[in-house]
Amino acid sequence: MPGTEGERPRLGRALLSPPTPVPSEAHFRVVLISFLSAAVGLVAGVVAYALYHLIGFFSNLFFYHRISATFQSARDNHLGLLVILVPVLGGLIVGVMAKYGSPKIKGHGIPEAMEAVLVSRSRIEPRVAVLKPISAAIAIGTGGPFGAEGPIIQTGGALGSLVGQIFHTTAAERKVLLGCGAAAGMSATFNTPIAGVILAIELLLFEFKSRSFIPLVIASTLATAVHMRLLGPGPMFAVGPVDFGIPRALPFYLLLGGLCGLAAYAFSKSLYWVEDQFEKLPIDPLWWPAIGALILGVIGYFVPRVLGVGYDTIGDILHASLAWKLLLVVMFAKAIALIVSLGSGTSGGLLAPMFMSSAALGGLYAIGVNQIFPGAHLAPGAFALVAMGAVFGAASRAAFAFIIFAFEITRDYNAVLPLMLVTVIAEGIALLLMPKSSIMTEKLARRGLLIHQDYETDILEHVAVADTMDAEPPTLLETMRVREVADLIARHDTKVSKHQGIFIADSAGHLKGVLTRGDVLRSLDQDPSGETSVLEAGNRDLVLSYPDETLNQAAAKMLRHNIGRLPVVERSDPQALVGYLGRREVMAARLRRIEEEYVREPGWIARFRRQPVLGPDGKPAAPNAD
CATH class of the missing domain: 3.10.580.10 (CBS-domain)
Incomplete structure (x- = not known):
């Protein structure tokens, strides 16, 4: 059986010419992928800018009957009862695009990008890169209670995947380029380059290596530079100085962590329960988004703040500008509108709507504590910000990314301690309640895919x-x-x-x-x-x-x-x-690594109590022979 040179040497040949170490081609490939990631980052930044204004175009067209690409909130419309029909029209259009274009445009984007990595060797169809942002812009522009970040993450990932398919790359290199596009999309949307990199690592790449980290940073940095050039240097949510009350408010943050964990669990379970109900409907899936949009339209008629992305409302909550009654209404109305609309199979992101509901939760919590304990002097804006990062971090199992995200949008170092504490408590509770999946992976788990999101060295x-x-x-x-x-x-x-x-x-x-x-x-x-x-x-x-x-x-x-x-x-x-x-x-x-993970060794207490050491199967382990 003849071998290839350097891989399978015959003994005689090896004896005459012993193998000598040569520079690894992998190091040169990192340089090449880094150059490609720069192009992906620049293009993803421009696409994020285009999507932002495309949403504005459809919002102006459907709610104000004018031609303009200026981003405009849908809550100030004067359509009256006709506002109920606008989301229905958008739902019909998205339903047609999903049926006759590509069903992969449905959903909030990140699970679809994860599926491409885990199942399709990081290959995404070119039409997804075109149809996803257009369908999301139509859904959001007609009042859909979604964010643009999920679609732009999927679109950026599709761009990276396409670049990897055009050039002669391995599946691992395509995965890196897909992650670069996703990180660039996140960074270009919110002006949060560090969070964009970490999000791609936690949710898409599942690795922390130089071959991926270097291109990710390059793509994220350039995408953020595009954002700063086209949309300005400020973050998406401009938050002024906030008193986080450290250390006196730490006990109250502990309880907030528990509430955020329960909220993350409720979001995940409710969303997929609604999806299950739509699956049972005896009608063509083409009509599902329109049905969900009809319910959204009714909610939007009574609570206009739920229509559209809602960045302005999130800003109001972070600035503590809303009374507690309005916070309560916004929290539930936005959550219900999101769950019903997205569960119907339309296109849009989870991030912004979950931010709005969870920020309202944090603000309400602070107001409630101040009423019960007048001396607490909690800042509703601070608790709104912390809850905003904690709920999504726990629901997505990307706690680190959203700790950094919330820090980047405030650029206030005082936010770090409460963010870390509340987010990890929330994730711990969500992990106990949903140990096998998250809001990002439940859809994939139902298809039989096993997603391991813990990081450990090989x-x-x-x-x-x-x-x-x-x-x-x-x-x-x-x-x-x-x-x-x-x-x-x-x-x-x-x-x-x-x-x-x-x-x-x-x-x-x-x-x-x-x-x-x-x-x-x-x-x-x-x-x-x-x-x-x-x-x-x-x-x-x-x-x-x-x-x-x-x-x-x-x-x-x-x-x-x-x-x-x-x-x-x-x-x-x-x-x-x-x-x-x-x-x-x-x-x-x-096997040694498995033993290190599961075999409990005797401690000092065990020696006194003479309790047996348990093995991986829960039974007493055999004593070591000395």
Whole structure:
């Protein structure tokens, strides 16, 4: 079986020309992907700007009957009862686009981008990059209670994916470019470059490596620069100086964390419950968005603040400009409008509407505490801001991203402590109530996809072959006959029975080849006498491993060549056999990590109470033999 140069060297060739380390091509690929990410960031920034004004165009057209791209809130319209029909018209248009264009434009964008990474090898159809922002602009411009950030994240991700498909890239590189587009979209929408990078890492890439971090930062930075040039340097929500009441208000923040965790759970469960109800309707899915929009229109007639993105209302809440009764109405009305509309299968983002409802929750909480404890002097704007980041961070399992997000939109360092505390408490509660999924992954989990969002180092990347190999590999003398090996196997000789393949060496111990049980059977089939030498029956075209390689590199060789064992040799002498590495040795390292994770070791208290140490199965672990 001939091999390729550098991957599967023959022993003779390796002996004459020992492998020497060469610069990794991966480092040069990072530079290339970084250049491509710069283009993705610039384009995503422009697309975010275009989407912002496209929403303004449709809002002006449908609510004010004028041609203008200036962003205009829908709450100031004078349509009267006719306002109920405007969202219905938008829902019909989106329903038609989803049925005849692409069903992937439905939803809030981020789960669809995650699905592309997990299922489609980071490939997104070009039409999604066109239809998603247009459908979102129509849905939001006709009063949909959504944000533009989810669609622009998906659109930016689609742009990055398309760039990766145009050029000669790997699936991993396409994933990075998709993440760059998503991070750029988030950054260009809210002027939050750090949060954009972290969001892409937490929700899309599931890795923290230089190959992804460098391009992400470049794309996010350039997209933010586009935002600053076209929309101004300020954040989307201009929040003035706020008294966060640290440390005196910390006890009240603890309770707020619990409320935010419950709110995150309620949002997630309610949204997918509504989706389930629409799935049961005996009508064409084309009409679902129109039905949801009709309910939205009725709510919007009585509470105009729920129509559209609602950035102005979020700003009012953060500035504590709304009375508690209006906060209560806005909190429930926006949440219901969002859940019904998005659950019907239309197109729009979750971020802005959840920000509005959760900010109202935080403001109401502060006002309520001030009424009960007049001496508390809590700032409703501060609690609104903290709740805004905590609810979405807990619901999405992207707590770190939204701690940074809320900090970036205030640029007030005093916000960091309450943000950290409340967000992690909220996420902990949401994790207890929804341990297997989040508002971002529930849709994917229902399709049978397993999404692991915890970050840990790959143990195979941190263990050298020398640390786990069998340092006394069994060998067969090259002059042995196949019948002798067959006799050893029949007698269950420990030298050969525990391995599927045994290495062949000469009298000086130099590696010559490998003999597998399959080789023995084939040789006996051809020569029943078994007089063939093991060297003739075996394989001399070996894949070699080295003591200083990582287990990950060695395992990759096994998978690439579909073999279960590797001879470990010195780099300076490919015939100097120093070890045996099989699947068992590779999995032993993984088993050690599992034991570190689940096996509880005896502590001081256990010694006094004489309680057994529990293993992974919950049963007492066997004592160590000393």
